[in-house]
Amino acid sequence: MALRVTPGMMNLQMMRNINTNLVRMDGNMNVLSTGMKLNKPSDDPVGITYSLRYRSELSFNDQYQKNADTALSWLEYTDTVIGQVNEISQRANELIVQAVNGTNPQEALNAVNTELNQIYEQLVSLGNSKFNDKHIFNGQLTDQAPYDETLAPTQVTDTHGITYKFTEGASLTINVTGQDVFGEPT
CATH class of the missing domain: 1.20.1330.10 (f41 fragment of flagellin, N-terminal domain)
Incomplete structure (x- = not known):
């Protein structure tokens, strides 16, 4: 069965892609501006545990x-x-x-x-x-x-x-x- 691609669907997909790129760019800009890859626990839960362990060892x-x-x-x-x-x-x-x-x-x-x-x-x-x-x-x-x-x-x-x-x-x-x-x- 053939699927018909409408201009509205193309616009919607383009907006999703732009939004996804914007969110990714915002994350990268946050990493660049703070100098830290992990800014909040939800960034990388496993990485946070390693980070906390390394900080403890450094202390x-x-x-x-x-x-x-x-x-x-x-x-x-x-x-x-x-x-x-x-x-x-x-x-x-x-x-x-x-x-x-x-x-x-x-x-x-x-x-x-x-x-x-x-x-x-x-x-x-x-x-x-x-x-x-x-x-x-x-x-x-x-x-x-x-x-x-x-x-x-x-x-x-x-x-x-x-x-x-x-x-x-x-x-x-x-x-x-x-x-x-x-x-x-x-």
Whole structure:
């Protein structure tokens, strides 16, 4: 059976095609103007789920990078403080060796005693060192100073570690305790 194509049908089909092209062009212009292929969930429901997952992973990666930067800074600062503790301890050792020599007059022993007291104060000060307003040698109790000048030899610091996560399944404890650096209390 033959089908008769009328001018009205041709006009209607042409208008549908123009409208379809206009809607497609509007979508393409929207993509070009926003720079994003997915502007609303109905644009591509499957693509939205991938997009959300990728954004979440990027957010995690940003956090992991911040953790790595903070941990590195913390460790570098701790290394610097421990280096200073080592230098001061060596000087204290030199003074003690000098003092036990039986040929020193009382004035020399008094001078050694004075310098050892100053070294003690410096060590207590280093034991209370802070990085970003957090005490580095008091475990997880970073808001509390680990040592008091009069009680330092008998004080115990918190032994819990501060752990930073760098990737899924990879973390690292970044702090050392006062006992690790200065020894067990007497």
